[in-house]
Amino acid sequence: MSTQRESTRPAAADTERVVPLREIAFSRSGDKGDTMNVSVIPYRAEDWDLIREQVTVEVVARLYDGLAGGPVTRYELPGTRALNFVLEGALSGGVSRSLRVDGHGKSFQSLILEADLRVPASRIDGDG
Amino acid sequence: MSLADGYVRIGCGSGFASDRLEPAIALARSGRVDYLGFDALAERTLAYAQVRRRADASEGYDTRLHETVAGLAPSLRDGLKVIGSFGGANVERAAEIIVEQLRACGDRGVRVGAISGDDVLDVVRRLDPEIEELGATVGELGDRVVSANAYLGAAEIVAALGEGAQWVVGGRLSDPSLYVGPICHEFGWALDDWDRVAHATLVGHILECSTHVTGGFFADPPYREVPRLHDLGFPLAEVADREAVITKLDGTGGLVDERIVAAQVSYEVHDPAAYQNPDITADFTQVTTEDVGPDRVRVCGARGNPPPPRFKVLVGVDLGWKMVGEISYAAAGCLTRARLAAEIIAETVAGMGAEVDESRYDLHGIDTLVGPSFRPADEDPAEVRLRVAARCRDRDVAEELSLEVERLYLEGPAGGGGVTRRIEPALGVFPIYIDADSVNPSVRYLES
Numbered sequence: 001m002s003t004q005r006e007s008t009r010p011a012a013a014d015t016e017r018v019v020p021l022r023e024i025a026f027s028r029s030g031d032k033g034d035t036m037n038v039s040v041i042p043y044r045a046e047d048w049d050l051i052r053e054q055v056t057v058e059v060v061a062r063l064y065d066g067l068a069g070g071p072v073t074r075y076e077l078p079g080t081r082a083l084n085f086v087l088e089g090a091l092s093g094g095v096s097r098s099l100r101v102d103g104h105g106k107s108f109q110s111l112i113l114e115a116d117l118r119v120p121a122s123r124i125d126g127d128g
Numbered sequence: 129m130s131l132a133d134g135y136v137r138i139g140c141g142s143g144f145a146s147d148r149l150e151p152a153i154a155l156a157r158s159g160r161v162d163y164l165g166f167d168a169l170a171e172r173t174l175a176y177a178q179v180r181r182r183a184d185a186s187e188g189y190d191t192r193l194h195e196t197v198a199g200l201a202p203s204l205r206d207g208l209k210v211i212g213s214f215g216g217a218n219v220e221r222a223a224e225i226i227v228e229q230l231r232a233c234g235d236r237g238v239r240v241g242a243i244s245g246d247d248v249l250d251v252v253r254r255l256d257p258e259i260e261e262l263g264a265t266v267g268e269l270g271d272r273v274v275s276a277n278a279y280l281g282a283a284e285i286v287a288a289l290g291e292g293a294q295w296v297v298g299g300r301l302s303d304p305s306l307y308v309g310p311i312c313h314e315f316g317w318a319l320d321d322w323d324r325v326a327h328a329t330l331v332g333h334i335l336e337c338s339t340h341v342t343g344g345f346f347a348d349p350p351y352r353e354v355p356r357l358h359d360l361g362f363p364l365a366e367v368a369d370r371e372a373v374i375t376k377l378d379g380t381g382g383l384v385d386e387r388i389v390a391a392q393v394s395y396e397v398h399d400p401a402a403y404q405n406p407d408i409t410a411d412f413t414q415v416t417t418e419d420v421g422p423d424r425v426r427v428c429g430a431r432g433n434p435p436p437p438r439f440k441v442l443v444g445v446d447l448g449w450k451m452v453g454e455i456s457y458a459a460a461g462c463l464t465r466a467r468l469a470a471e472i473i474a475e476t477v478a479g480m481g482a483e484v485d486e487s488r489y490d491l492h493g494i495d496t497l498v499g500p501s502f503r504p505a506d507e508d509p510a511e512v513r514l515r516v517a518a519r520c521r522d523r524d525v526a527e528e529l530s531l532e533v534e535r536l537y538l539e540g541p542a543g544g545g546g547v548t549r550r551i552e553p554a555l556g557v558f559p560i561y562i563d564a565d566s567v568n569p570s571v572r573y574l575e576s
Contacts, residue, residue, distance in 0.1 A: 026352060026387070028345065030396035033559060034261075039394040041387060077400045079414040079429050080390035086398045093261075096172035097447050097556045099488045099517035110348075 017121050022113035025051055029109035036068070036090040036105045038112050039082045048081040054117050060085050063111055085112070135372075136314040138307055138331070139364035141196075141212065142166040143338025145173045149192065149199055151338075151362040151380070156203035158377055161364050162314075165306035166196070166212030167336050174300055175444025175555045177216035178275035188217030189225065197229035204230070204238060204294060211285055211306045215299040217275065219244050222297050223574050230295075230576035238576040241288030243280065243298035245569030248441055248562065252276040255566065259443060259558045266443065274555065275444035278567045281406030281435070282328075283319055285309025288571045300442070302406050307332030311367055319407065324369070326410040326432025331365045331372045333403075333410075334392050334427065338362050341374060341392045343382030356381025371428035373420065386417040389425045393417070402433075406440075409433040438561040445556045448485065448521040453533025453549040456513040457541065458497040459504065465541035466491055466512040472540060473516050476532045483525045487518040497545065513546075519554050526551045 021040070024047050029038040038060075042051050061072045070088030077084060091105050092098035102108075141152035141164035155161050168190040169177075181188030190196070193214050200210060215222040223242035230238050253276075256267045266273050277300035286309050288296045296309070311328040312319060319325060334341055341363045343354040361380025366373045374389050376382065393415050397403045403410040411431040420426045453473075457465045470489040477487050493513040504510050516533055520526040530549035537544060 022348075022351065026346075026348065026391070028391040028395055032396055032398070033557065035398070037394070037396060037398060039391060041390055043387070073398075075398075075400050077394055077413050077415070079412070079416045080393050082390060082394050082400075084394045084397065084400055094172075094557060096175065097450070097519065097554045099450065099452075099486060099519060101490060101492070101515065106345075 015121050016118045018116045019119055020113060021051070021055065021115040021117055024117060024119070025113070027109045027112050029105060031091055031095060031104045034089055034091045034094045036087045036108060037084055038087070038109050039084045040112060041080065041082045045081060050117065050119065051083060052076070055083055055112075055115055057085070059115050060087075060112060063115060064090065064108070067108065134368055136163070136311050136367045137161045137364065138163040138165065138310055138335070138367060140165055140335040140338045140362050141210070142168055143336060143340065144170055145190065147338055149196060151360070152196075153199045154377060154380070155362055155364060156200050156208050159206070160377065162207065163209050163211065163310040164200070165310075165332070165335065166210065166214060167303050167306060168192075169213045169216060169300065172555060172557055174216055174277050174442070175275045175557055176553070177218070178444060179553060179555070181217045182274070186218075186221055189219075189222035190214040190216055193222060193225050194229055197226050198233060201230060201233040201235050204235060209289065209294050209296075209310065211296040211309055213299060213301045213306070214297050215242070217247070217299065219297060219299045223572070226295055226297060227574045227576045236576055238295065239291070239293045240574045240576065241291065241293030241296045242572045242574065243284045243288065243296065243301065243569055244572065245567060246277045246280050246298065246300040247275075248278045248567055249273070249276040251562065251566050252441065252443060252560070255562060257560050257562070259445065259560070261558055262445065262556075269445060272446040273443060274446050276441050278439040278441045278562070279406050280567075280569050281305045282308040282312060284569045284571050286313045286319065289313040291571070291573065293573065303336040304329045304332030304405055305407055307335055308407050315369070320434070322408060322432030322434065323430070325408045326430040327370065327372070327428075328367070329405060329408050329410050329432070330393070330412065330415060330427060330430035331367050334374055334389060335363050335365055337392065337395065339382065340395065341389055342376045342380070342384055343388065346388055346391070354382055371426055373424050373426050375424045384423040384425055386419045386425050389417040389427060404436050406435055408435050436561075438563055439567045441560050441562055442557045443560055445558060447554040447556045448519055449523045449526040449551050450554040451518045451520065451526040451530045451549070451551050453516045453530045454513055454547065455533060455536050455540070455544045456493060456497055456511060456546045457543055458511045459502070460506055460508055462512045463491070463508050465543065466514045468541045469514050469536050469544060470516070472536065473532055476529065477518065480525060480529070483520060483522060484529070485519045485521060487516070490515045490517075523551065
């Protein structure tokens with residue numbers, strides 16, 4: 001059964017505010033055996049540096065704590081401005097034998113968008 | 129012949145074993161593609177197909193094959209070529225069915241190329257590698273090893289097309305290779321022209337999940353809206369030497385844009401600088417996607433290095449039976465009662481000891497029981513559905529445990545309703561890697 005996860009909300013300076021990653025980027029996950037990958041792509045090209053700086057392995061490992069049993073690795077695709085996180089041991093052995101409702105881990109892609117990001121207070125959000 | 133215009137036109141006919149046939153037929157009849165690729169296998173599909181073939185030697189191929197052939201036959205007369213993993217665990221039978229069905233449609237003289245050699249179970253038994261995760265060798269697992277299939281690349285597809293095959297059928301063909309084969313065949317690219325093979329692999333990788341690149345798996349209102357999700361078109365690519373345009377048929381639902389195509393570039397990729405396939409180790413890190421028109425996205429920038437020296441093989445292992453049983457509780461106290469029900473089953477599971485390999489308990493539910501207008505007065509949710517899942521080596525034990533969930537009707541906490549229970553085979557698939565000289569694919573030709 002689920003446990004309450006700790007807030008990942010970092011302190012915001014006066015000139016910053018904190019928004020969920022969902023305001024800035026979208027994600028897509030896939031499965032291979034017991035390993036899941038989830039990529040994160042900002043809607044706007046200019047947010048690439050923002051997510052590279054703030055969506056770290058530590059942030060993702062904390063969000064998926066209790067779901068992924070193995071290490072988390074981050075890769076970058078500068079061409080498509082995607083971060084690709086690979087989470088080993090995340091699928092209870094893989095879809096064919098996992099006892100989870102979602103053995104593929106397809107729903108896991110939505111979780112990463114809960115990460116909090118510090119953005120300039122002047123920023124106007126939305127799917128640009 | 130589209131090559132006269134400098135590009136190859138290729139579409140996706142299927143992204144997984146249960147995909148819709150109508151969008152594939154629409155692509156075939158549109159006159160906008162010369163090739164269709166069909167992925168009919170997920171990672172686990174083949175192991176299940178092997179189990180079907182064990183039960184009935186004439187089974188184990190794609191269950192949609194008859195209607196697929198009938199639906200595509202008219203387009204074959206116009207020159208369409210088809211490549212697919214329809215064979216599953218029984219390529220020979222699938223090839224015969226394609227031939228029989230084409231004849232039944234009145235189409236004679238169509239050449240069918242059947243690629244075999246992905247089934248390496250005998251080789252794997254002889255090599256007897258350890259399945260690391262299970263801590264046992266293939267030999268020690270004995271009859272519990274139900275399948276071992278190597279991921280084959282594009283070489284045999286290119287060979288079959290070169291021999292005039294209009295329909296190429298295989299078993300475990302690597303998904304991008306379904307597209308790499310025809311692209312390299314049409315352009316005459318050598319399979320060790322790494323950057324070009326990487327480019328063809330990129331196109332195949334983007335197309336092979338069908339609607340994933342035409343708006344499926346993307347909508348997240350209000351941030352991302354996709355029109356007409358019930359009627360998504362399947363994608364096609366216009367492939368040129370160093371670039372390709374990904375698009376879909378006019379009038380179909382969904383959308384193709386640079387964000388969606390970008391998302392698919394890293395889908396199920398681990399290290400994007402070394403995406404490993406039997407044909408190539410592809411580098412997608414510099415790939416770019418660019419909107420160049422309505423539902424038209426230009427992609428380019430893949431680079432390639434030689435493929436890994438060893439073949440990836442998925443070994444299917446019988447892990448017994450998976451049981452899922454569910455029961456629901458409504459209104460005040462429902463959470464407490466659902467948890468009590470879980471405790472009752474957990475006691476039973478504990479009593480079964482080693483007969484149950486693994487079990488878990490989950491709670492879900494929104495508005496299935498007493499209607500959406502009910503608002504709970506206290507902190508409890510409006511309803512809770514307990515889901516019990518367990519894996520057991522013995523089917524009878526799984527059956528008994530599922531009956532324990534049903535008995536919660538009478539014996540469990542107050543107000544338990546809506547029991548469902550099911551039992552299905554639990555098959556694990558485990559990757560191993562074997563030397564290339566242990567895998568010997570070949571092509572056999574049939575004619576309708």
